[in-house]
Amino acid sequence: MTKTYSDILKERDAILSTFEALFKVRGLGPLHGRVFGAIMLSVDALTQDEIGEFTGYSVPAVSSALDDLVRVGLVYKQKRQDSRKNYYSSKADLDEIMKMILKTIHDDYVMVVLNRLETSKNNMAAIDEPFAQGHIEIVQNYEKELRDLELYLKRLLEVPLEEKK
Numbered sequence: 749m750t751k752t753y754s755d756i757l758k759e760r761d762a763i764l765s766t767f768e769a770l771f772k773v774r775g776l777g778p779l780h781g782r783v784f785g786a787i788m789l790s791v792d793a794l795t796q797d798e799i800g801e802f803t804g805y806s807v808p809a810v811s812s813a814l815d816d817l818v819r820v821g822l823v824y825k826q827k828r829q830d831s832r833k834n835y836y837s838s839k840a841d842l843d844e845i846m847k848m849i850l851k852t853i854h855d856d857y858v859m860v861v862l863n864r865l866e867t868s869k870n871n872m873a874a875i876d877e878p879f880a881q882g883h884i885e886i887v888q889n890y891e892k893e894l895r896d897l898e899l900y901l902k903r904l905l906e907v908p909l910e911e912k913k
Contacts, residue, residue, distance in 0.1 A: 763789060764803065766849070773852055776816070779805060783813040784838065787823060788845075793835035847905060854901040858894055865891045 751759075764785040771781030786802040787794060794802070800810045814836055817823035825834050869887045872880045 760789065770849055770852060773856055777813070779803075779809055779813045780816060783810055784817055784822060784840075787836055787838050788840065788842070793826065793837035795833045795835055797833075799836065850901055850904050854898065854905070858898050858901065862891065862894050862898065865894070
């Protein structure tokens with residue numbers, strides 16, 4: 749099945765949204781995530797105008813985000829001899845980024861929910877009502893599924909990265 753242009757745009761937006769969420773969790777704005785995602789999805793270095801077009805953000809907003817990304821070392825700015833514009837690229841390692849995403853999911857979501865489930869289970873155990881046992885069983889079932897996810901994420905995080913040539 750051939751993908752339509754609309755399908756490709758939806759996939760691109762989903763990837764940019766993933767970067768947006770990752771950067772948001774790490775304390776930067778969604779704009780930073782989308783700008784970085786655009787750079788990562790591009791084969792060639794991009795200008796501010798191209799990044800703005802790619803992300804839908806204004807050039808001044810993109811410029812501000814790029815300044816921050818350059819300052820933290822995720823993005824590199826370079827000039828070309830044939831142009832007065834700045835071009836932006838990244839030497840970030842996608843394998844490392846994926847590991848960071850998985851670790852974020854594990855630490856900031858799965859573990860947080862597991863801790864809350866444990867607290868809820870303990871609170872319900874102290875209640876001497878018939879509904880409490882049903883609630884505990886539901887929590888235990890959910891907890892089991894999350895423990896399976898936690899183990900899966902841990903196994904993924906243990907996968908060695910390929911040696912770079």
